[in-house]
Amino acid sequence: MQRDALVAALSQRLGERGLLREPDDMTRYVADWAGDRLGMPLAVARPASTEEVIATVRLCRDHGVPMVPQGGHSGLVAGALPAADGGELVISLERMNRIRAIDPISFTMAVDAGCILESVKQAAAEHECEFPLALGAQGSCQIGGNIATNAGGLNVLRYGMMRQLVLGLEVVLPDGRLWDGMTALHKDNRGYALKQLFLGSEGTLGIVTGAVLKLTPRATQTRTALLGLDSLEAVIELYGLARCDCSDLLSAFELIPRRCIELAMEATSTLSDPMDHSYPWYVLLEVSASGPLDLGAMLEHLLEQGMERGLVLDGALAASEVQSRQLWQFRESMLEGQRRRGEHLRTDISVPISAIPAFVEEASRSVMEASPECEIIAYGHVGDGNLHFNVLPPPAMPEAEKRAHLHALEERLFEVLDGFVGSISAEHGIGRTKQSAYLARLSPVERELAEGIKALFDPDGLMNPGRILPPRG
Amino acid sequence: MQRDALVAALSQRLGERGLLREPDDMTRYVADWAGDRLGMPLAVARPASTEEVIATVRLCRDHGVPMVPQGGHSGLVAGALPAADGGELVISLERMNRIRAIDPISFTMAVDAGCILESVKQAAAEHECEFPLALGAQGSCQIGGNIATNAGGLNVLRYGMMRQLVLGLEVVLPDGRLWDGMTALHKDNRGYALKQLFLGSEGTLGIVTGAVLKLTPRATQTRTALLGLDSLEAVIELYGLARCDCSDLLSAFELIPRRCIELAMEATSTLSDPMDHSYPWYVLLEVSASGPLDLGAMLEHLLEQGMERGLVLDGALAASEVQSRQLWQFRESMLEGQRRRGEHLRTDISVPISAIPAFVEEASRSVMEASPECEIIAYGHVGDGNLHFNVLPPPAMPEAEKRAHLHALEERLFEVLDGFVGSISAEHGIGRTKQSAYLARLSPVERELAEGIKALFDPDGLMNPGRILPPRG
Known part of the structure; x- marks a missing residue:
């Protein structure tokens, strides 16, 4: 059986600390911040170096086993959770948490992908620099996950999203080859922007193992x-x-x-x-x-x-x-x-900034029309046009009915959003949770290009399959 | 003959103003700022709308004729010059120069790709906003060219390159289909970053026809x-x-x-x-x-x-x-x-900022060793690690020897640069001029991915072929 053979080979290659197989040990790798949980993985690989990631990926490819790269479990679209079928190998980057180098003169820092955002920020501060990405989850989320999801947060207005904060990248491709783009250059116009393609691809095109980050001077006031x-x-x-x-x-x-x-x-x-x-x-x-x-x-x-x-x-x-x-x-x-308040509708939408008032008014009207007893909570990052337009279900509603009810409200909300040429996912990504709403709005030409890119990077369809795009038939 | 048939069809579709065929009329489309010139095109199409670009591209595809999208002729790597064989159709965007919309509240502006950078800056200023891209060529270069080359310039340090200033994009693909990404969203994490891929692709993946730009408040002091x-x-x-x-x-x-x-x-x-x-x-x-x-x-x-x-x-x-x-x-x-000073070596390299002194010292030594009579002029954008390390040939050198001499010096310079993990093209791009140096440094895995992307977007190889990558065999 391919799965057993893979586990045996991984166990040998990664050692005891490098491979978890007991359900108790794997519990913390199967749920994320939002409380979503799909199923147990085949095992959890915990490579300690880029070489071990390469070895792990090669073994998965050889055995035809799908992989789920995983950071700090703070995703909100179930993009890094193992599938319900139990057939996926989770590859956690948590042991790769080394600050590789800091260059405060160039305002750059090279890190392993498993570094926790908070420790990256601390390391920068020790050199009178700042890594400006700021998220609620910064005490647990990892740089690799920030890159895979093109993370945003509180300071995007000034410093941009992760895309603007990454200078270099090191990625293990789905076939186990290394794409080495670990340059510390603020400007580089050589050929196609492959780095940009990996950013925000939610682990579906390869596993980020390292990055060179762009720093700013540390704020003193x-x-x-x-x-x-x-x-x-x-x-x-x-x-x-x-x-x-x-x-x-x-x-x-x-x-x-x-x-x-x-x-x-x-x-x-x-x-x-x-x-x-x-x-x-x-x-x-x-x-x-x-x-x-x-x-x-x-x-x-x-x-x-x-x-x-x-x-x-x-x-x-x-x-x-x-x-x-x-x-x-x-x-x-x-x-x-x-x-x-328990289960509620969480969204993460964006519209042009000037459209925020009209959108909130129209969306609220549409949602209240369908659910007069619900409660709307719209907050967010004004400078990014990014709102978390959330809905608490009617307090009296039976638990069993809530999910379907909230889903119907989401659909209404997204219809209003379409009228404003907005995005159903400003920062959380698509993962699995947003996939159907994403696909419903995807033009045929964009779908064809997106599928082509996925097929180019991952012809066997083993790298985080079914996230963003559905698995190939 | 396919070429004659294409010209006849284009003439009918685009009208007299829309198609230039006389050598005299075409002169200004065959040379760029740097004085490079390769050959005459089959004709110059001047579509006045996105629909006319679509029609032009479809006709080229149907007739198997290669296309060269062209902006303001200020490129420096011969990326938008028609080839020597006379078989390419130049598609100039110059008649598409409409400011489509300005939203000073959202700090966004939608424009046609043929807008001249200076007029975009003026239009922004009229609304108390600023479009911060600043280039020597801003009086003639076009937004579409700025996008195709991911232009940089003088203010990158603060505002980033073109990549950071483009929110939305409209692109006619090599098969004539429209990719509509004209959103005015500051944040959008839906799927793969196709927009980023078009940015900096030097017209080889499609023709940019429109863009939504990100503005900033106008500097008052x-x-x-x-x-x-x-x-x-x-x-x-x-x-x-x-x-x-x-x-x-x-x-x-x-x-x-x-x-x-x-x-x-x-x-x-x-x-x-x-x-x-x-x-x-x-x-x-x-x-x-x-x-x-x-x-x-x-x-x-x-x-x-x-x-x-x-x-x-x-x-x-x-x-x-x-x-x-x-x-x-x-x-x-x-x-x-x-x-x-006439013909001289112009480069556009980048290194980590902290490495600038050591790089300039080592590169100068290497160049002077091979050419003690030459003169080195290294200037540039310190905050981007981006130097124009230029070399004036020995004054006494016969004209006929200069080109080969300067090329040999460039090779020495690039070898030193490799030791600093620098880039041979920080902002000018690859085009044709930098292609051999680029390919010589391209890893097999990156080349395979780059060629795969080109083949995915342009299976017939008709869109600006031979730029960045060599034409397919």
Whole structure:
């Protein structure tokens, strides 16, 4: 039997620490952050080097066994979970967690793909640099996963997504050959952008084993404000004002609806209402800089302008790092507050920034029409046009009915989104969860090209099959 | 005869203005900025709409005639010049020069591919926005060409290359089908990054007909300084200091050797030596912002630091826009000064930033060893690790010997570059000119993937064949 032969060969090649086969040992590799879980893998390979990844991939290819590359399990579209059939080998990069080199003069850093984002950020900070990717999951997610999903997060507005933060890449292809693009060059226009193709391909074209990351100077000063506004139109106008007034120093501009402030206070008892009055919308805004600029004056100027124009109705300014953390706690606790509500519709859509107010209005109307008792929570990254338009099902709804109900609401939402030429996945990717909605909107020509690329890189269809595209027939 | 049939069909479809057949009319489509010229085309098609591009491409495919998409003729690697055999159809996008839409709230702009960069910048400025790509050729180059070559230029340090400035793309594929990716989304993680693949593919995978560009707030203040330094080590150290001290507001950091200051003064008689003494190296530095920040104080702080540390020996600060333009004139006139020296070796290489001093030293030694009478001029974009390491041949060398001599020097230079894991083409691309050096360094696995991508998008091999990769056998 091919599967048994593969396990035996892997066991020999990777050793005891390198291969897990007992269900108890494999439990933490079968579920992700969102709580999704499909099935158990054949085994979990834990290669400790690029050479061991190569050996693992070759053995899988020789035995015809599909592979699932895995990072820190913080994906939200079930893209890195082993399939229900139990026939896939999970390849976890967790043991490849070495910082290979830091060059603070070139503002670059070479790392293994299994490095946890937080440790990459710490290593950069030790050299007065910053790796600006900032995600809720940064304490557990891995660089390889960030690359595979082209991760976004809180600072995209200023620093771009992972795609803009990766200079070099090292990838083990589905046939076990190494694609070595580990250059530390800020500019390189040689031939087709293969690196870009691997970025965001969700582990379906190869396994990222290493990367050269682009760093920035470490921010030495930060100012945070939480502002109250009364309409989405005002939020958008304030965003434009903030972009201009703060030059390129605006690092976050997060939209938070009143309901999320309440959910945050429910989830974290030490949080109290941030202002004397409540407002329908809040903006959590941050500016940061590495030099001697007077950020405080800059932010005050912005807020004065915002108040003069009637956009900002009230605000809480953090006067210290502790206070800044408190303001950010609203953003973090509101996620916990949502999670406590049990199963709900999570989306991750994008529209043109200027269309945010009209989209939220139309989408809300459509969803409420179909489900008057549900609760809508729309928050997100205004500067990216990226909203998490989430829906809590009616509290009285029986558990058994929720999934189908939420799915129907999602379809309504996506139909409205199509009218705005938006994206059903701004940052989470497609994986398995978003596949049907993705395929339903894919033009024949794009599907043909995407399938052609998959076939070119992975002719045997063994590398994370069935994610993004359905498995070949 | 297929060629005659194609010309007749195109003439009917595109009309008189849409097809040029007379050699006199075609002259300006056969040479580029660098003065390269290969041969005359079969004809020059000038479609006025995406539909006409589609019709043109279909006819070429039906008649088996190769196509050369063409922008503003400012390429430097002969990538958009018709081949010597006279059998290619040039497809010029110059009549597709419409600004389709500007959305200053979303900081986006949709344009036809034939728009000239300068007019795009002007249109953005009219809406208090900026399209930050800045090139010497911006008065003639077209957005489609900027996309096809992933153009860089002077502000890459701050705003990235074209790849980072394009949100949406519309491409006519080699079989005449339209790939419609004209979304105005700042974030979109749906499937494989086809858009990225078209960017920088030099017209070999399809013809870009439209794009959605990413804008930034218009800079309302700018400060420029020309500084004198005595070593490349000092230049690199100053660069690190400037990045930190100026946060993300550093928009240019250009390295200029003394010889270029002299060339500039030779070329432009109104320019006089910018400082009392001469220095081996100069840095032309610019900071800009859109808000009320005190840029002057920021720059002064940087220069004080630079002088205290002994990095900056002298400097000229522009006190007005006129003075700033004067400083930039050194950068522009030095190119004219070089051009006047006749045929010379132009390169466009990149290395890790921290390796610049060692690379320049080693490369200079190697080149001078082979050609003691030549003159080296190395200037470029320090923050991108991107140098134009150019060589003027010995003045006494007979014209007939120059080309072979310079080619031999280029080979020496590239060998040194290989030791630094650098790129032979940081921004100009491969085209035809850099093809042999590119192929000589291409790994078998990368070549196989690149050829596979070309075959997937262009199975008949009719779209700009022979550029980047050799034509299929």
